[in-house]
Structure formats: structure tokens, C-alpha cells
Amino acid sequence: MIRTLAVAALLAFAAPAFAQTENRLTLTFETGAETGAVLVALYDAEAAYEGGQPTRVARVDVAAGQREAVFDLPAGAYGMKAVHDLNGNGKMDVNPFGMPTEPYAFSNNAVGNMGPARWDRARFEVSGATAQTIRIR
Amino acid sequence: MTPTRRTLFMGAAALSGALAAARVLTPDRAYAAQAMTAAADWSLATADVEGDVAPRALTLVHGRAPVGLSGSLYRNGPAKFRRPGGSAQHWFDGDGLIRRWRIEDGQATLAARFADTPKRRQEAEVGAMLMPGFGTVADPRARIGSADDASPANTSVHMVGGKLWALWEAGSPLAMDPETLETEGFVALRHDLKNMPFLAHPRIEPDGRIWNLGLNGRQAMVWRLAANGTLEAAELIALPRASYIHDFSATARHLVIVLQPWVHTRNVMPISAGFEWTPQAGTQVLVIDKSDLSQRRIYELPPFGFFHAGDAWEEADGTIRLDLSAHKDMDFAARGAHEVLNGVPLGQDPAELAMVVLEPGGRGRLERTGVVGEFPRSDPRRAGLARRFSLHTTGERADRPLASAVAVTDWTSGRTRSFDFGPGHVTDEMVYVPKPGGVHEAEAWLIGPTINLAAGVSELHVLDLMQVEDGPVATWRADVALPAAFHGNWA
Numbered sequence: 001m002i003r004t005l006a007v008a009a010l011l012a013f014a015a016p017a018f019a020q021t022e023n024r025l026t027l028t029f030e031t032g033a034e035t036g037a038v039l040v041a042l043y044d045a046e047a048a049y050e051g052g053q054p055t056r057v058a059r060v061d062v063a064a065g066q067r068e069a070v071f072d073l074p075a076g077a078y079g080m081k082a083v084h085d086l087n088g089n090g091k092m093d094v095n096p097f098g099m100p101t102e103p104y105a106f107s108n109n110a111v112g113n114m115g116p117a118r119w120d121r122a123r124f125e126v127s128g129a130t131a132q133t134i135r136i137r
Numbered sequence: 138m139t140p141t142r143r144t145l146f147m148g149a150a151a152l153s154g155a156l157a158a159a160r161v162l163t164p165d166r167a168y169a170a171q172a173m174t175a176a177a178d179w180s181l182a183t184a185d186v187e188g189d190v191a192p193r194a195l196t197l198v199h200g201r202a203p204v205g206l207s208g209s210l211y212r213n214g215p216a217k218f219r220r221p222g223g224s225a226q227h228w229f230d231g232d233g234l235i236r237r238w239r240i241e242d243g244q245a246t247l248a249a250r251f252a253d254t255p256k257r258r259q260e261a262e263v264g265a266m267l268m269p270g271f272g273t274v275a276d277p278r279a280r281i282g283s284a285d286d287a288s289p290a291n292t293s294v295h296m297v298g299g300k301l302w303a304l305w306e307a308g309s310p311l312a313m314d315p316e317t318l319e320t321e322g323f324v325a326l327r328h329d330l331k332n333m334p335f336l337a338h339p340r341i342e343p344d345g346r347i348w349n350l351g352l353n354g355r356q357a358m359v360w361r362l363a364a365n366g367t368l369e370a371a372e373l374i375a376l377p378r379a380s381y382i383h384d385f386s387a388t389a390r391h392l393v394i395v396l397q398p399w400v401h402t403r404n405v406m407p408i409s410a411g412f413e414w415t416p417q418a419g420t421q422v423l424v425i426d427k428s429d430l431s432q433r434r435i436y437e438l439p440p441f442g443f444f445h446a447g448d449a450w451e452e453a454d455g456t457i458r459l460d461l462s463a464h465k466d467m468d469f470a471a472r473g474a475h476e477v478l479n480g481v482p483l484g485q486d487p488a489e490l491a492m493v494v495l496e497p498g499g500r501g502r503l504e505r506t507g508v509v510g511e512f513p514r515s516d517p518r519r520a521g522l523a524r525r526f527s528l529h530t531t532g533e534r535a536d537r538p539l540a541s542a543v544a545v546t547d548w549t550s551g552r553t554r555s556f557d558f559g560p561g562h563v564t565d566e567m568v569y570v571p572k573p574g575g576v577h578e579a580e581a582w583l584i585g586p587t588i589n590l591a592a593g594v595s596e597l598h599v600l601d602l603m604q605v606e607d608g609p610v611a612t613w614r615a616d617v618a619l620p621a622a623f624h625g626n627w628a
Binding site (some may be wrong): 086093104114115 | 278333
């Protein structure tokens, strides 16, 4: 009985995981510097992207040679924001007038219009194996 | 929150509504229609240049090159305003064309290249002017990640550490090669000070040290650079009001910041529409000790508007003097410079040369001259020190917004001597070039271009400061017409 339950639990846990590998998102970052890390935030809805919480986050250790972030996800629409934390202090540095001084990027390599790229420019579909190469420099 | 350029560029959601409204209201189509009928003879001054101008020899058409005169006049100004899919709506928002007028061995040459900015690349690709500017609303297709992405790099050019820096006022300097005029990239003065504004009017001490401001509403970054462009200090100061500041001045010991009553009050687009003329507030002058930026004094003056000031100086008793071009108001920036772009006469009073006097007791006044004058320049060897002469343009009229004449005003005698090229010319700012070996302030040339409207080409002129009223001692003619430029320097 106990064993059956354990197997069921394992299956219950493993089944979605197995499904998610079918929708694997690979983000490859082309950086302009070899230091620090790229901090990645992934959002699964417009409201979250425009001011809510990310559904997933990742840290790509650029200094250690990493360039990829891989997420296994439910299929659907996503938006991504990334900053290259050049000095590894864990945040996006800004100048005294509040403008970013570290490279940042959005999914689709979208650029905003006097501000961060909005959802309509950054939105992309994850379905099956999905890959984007993001220039962040 | 203080309304600032930052909010404009960092994008509040509310902006998109304002943008849409402003696009509908901005009557560039109406201006264009007016321009068709006006067909001003001076429209070459705001015409488009379609591409870079390869180096070419100029033809000497008058006089001869002065013996010993050798060097280059680098100038910058907007030269591309219109694309099929959309055009800039304000004279200040065209792409910067960097021109090099070189005089060497009695011969003169001209070369010019556009600042190769992210703005220009994006707009060329799309076939439309997209970027927001001083008086232009952003196209929804514009991709803007920082103020530098929107920079036309079109206002002035300085030689710094062996590079040309094409300057705007809301973004970083753009470095270019002085020989090929090739663009190299934006200059970050320090890694943590990327994307900071840097005015197009730095004040250069006689030994080359550079002072400048970067504005953000009621905050200013005070930049201090060594002559080679290395950052020595960057310190934030608070300003008493969010005046439009295009230029400031400095004595040997003090920064002199004129705070006109054209004050940013609204977060709307374009930027120029966010300012309000509030003459009841008067004009303030903020004087700051260069060696301790916390030491400051504010002088209250009657209201006037201005773009350009000369180099200030201090008398023995501490009185500060500062020449500037006083405008009745800032209607030219708010409205006139839209119309100039489309050949429409302004019908407003031109600027008047005036002297700001700040007494050590705390009283300040504006001494008017009655002389029409803009683009004041003087001897760079005497920057911040007592001097006699101001060079400036003159001859603007209500029905002709741009200058046809150049002048030298002698502050000792109060006399202004001028030479009028006539209504067939539009004159640019002219710069002060010391004669080789000359030590007296009067031993100098005025050098600058005009557009010869009848011939449809640009010309380069050299005048003797002591005989400016006699006209050029040498004039060369190009085989192309370049539109009016804003500012430049001799190197």
C-alpha cells in the first residue's frame, strides 16, 4: 500500500515534469562582457510582466562561462526580462538620474519606446523546444 | 516627482496617451503646407543633406588666405529632417552633420559626415524620422533603450583628447575621428555614469580643463574633466527651479548658471511643450564656487529668456560680468523653431546682446545694448578672465529669423562694429582664432561660413577682428550648400 502510494506520488510528480521537458525554453545570451551574471526573469502573463512577479527566475553565471538559461515550462505565452549584472552585486545598477548603466534585454530582443519593452513587443510562445538568442551588451 | 527627462525616457504608461494626443495636435502637415507657399529664399538654411560630403577643395573667390593661418573649423548642426515616412518637427531635432572647414597652405577644403548614431541607423532602415526630440514626438515604431538611442548628436563639436566629441544636451558625447570624421561611439565618462546628459556648451578653461552640466529637472550633474577628457569629478547639485538650460557660463573661480523663467512644469511630449513661460518669477542666476560646490549664491534679475552666454569673468572687487543673448521670451524654442524648419518667417523680436552684472553685495542687473546679437563667442585664451571683445551674429529681423551679419562688440567702448553679407547670405556663428604669435586680444580673425543663397552654395570667410566692418579678407566657395549649423570650434 505504502509502496503503491509512493509510486503514485512519484508518477504524479514525474508526469508533469516529463510533459514539461516537451516545452523546453533555451535562452542563449550574447554578452558584451565576460564578468558577472545575467539575471533572468520569466513572466507568464501580461499583468505579471508589466509589474507583477516572475513565474521563474534564473542566474546565468557569465564569469564561470555559462551563457544559457533553460526552463521546462507549460506551453503558453511568456515574456522575459534580463539584466547583465556586470559587477555581480545582484542588482541592475543605475546612474544618478536613475538610468540603467548595466546592459539589459527583453525577449525577442525587443526594445522599448522611452522605457522597458512592453508585453506586446516581448511576448513569445513556448511550444515544444523553443530557443531565443538574446543580445545583451 | 519632479518632471524630468528621466520620466520622459523611462516611460510612464500615461505618456502613451499624451503621445497619441500630441501626434494629432502637432501640425507638421500644416507647417509643410505653409512652407510650400512661403518658399522662403533662406530655406537652404534648413534643407536636407542626403549623404556625407566627401573631402573637396574650395575655390578662393575673394581676397587671399592670411599668412600663417592654418587649422580646422569643426562645426555641427542638423542637416537631415525629412524622410518619406515621417519628418522631424523642430529645427533642433535633425541629424547632426559634422563639417570640417580646413585652411592649410593658403588653400581651403571641406568635408562633412553625419554622426552615425543609433537614431540615424534606425530611421534610415525604416525610412521615417522616428525619434523623439526637443520639439518632435516619438513615432510609435521607435526603439529607444536610453537617451543616447534618441540622440541626433547635432549641437556642437569639441576636440577632446585627440577625438572629436559631437555633443547634444540630453545624452552622452559621441566620439568621432577628427581626420576621417568616422563615428566611434558614445563616451561613458565613468562606468557608473553611463547614459548621463552632457550639455553641448562645456566651458573650457585656458589650460583645457572642461566644466559642464548635465540636466535633469531640478538636479544638475557638474562635470569636471581634464583637458584630455579624463573625468576628474562628477557631483550632483540641486537647482532652485527646473529651468530650460542650454548653456551656462563660468569665471576662473565660479560656475554661473542662468535660470530663466521657462520652467518645466508638465510631463508631455514633445519636451518643449512641457515648459511654461513664467515671467513673474524673474530670471535667477546661481553662482557656485568651483572649489566647493556647496558654496552658492542666487541673484534675482528681471525676466528674460536665453539660449547662449559668453565666457563670464570677475572684476577685482568680485563683480561678475557675463555677456549673453537675451530673448524677450522663449517663443522661438516653443514655436518658432518648428516654423523655421518649414520656411515660415517668425514675426518676433530677435535676441539682444546684453551684459549680466552681479555685484558682490548681492544685487544683479541686466544691461541691455540695443544691439541685435546671437551666438556670442570670445577669445578661448581668456575664458573666465577679463576681456574686451564679444564676437556675435547680428542682422536678424522679424521677417528673417537667421542672421545675415557678424559683429564685434567692444565692452570697453560700448561700440559694435559689424559686416552685413546682405540678404543674399545666411551667416553661421563665427569663432575667434588668434593670429599666430599674437598676444593682444584684438590680434585675431573671425572665421565662419555663410550660405550664399543666390549661388546656392556655402562659403567660408575670414575677417580681421580689427577691421571686421571691411568684410572678409578671404572668401572660399564650396560646390555644395550645407544648412545652417549651430556651434563649432577651431582646432
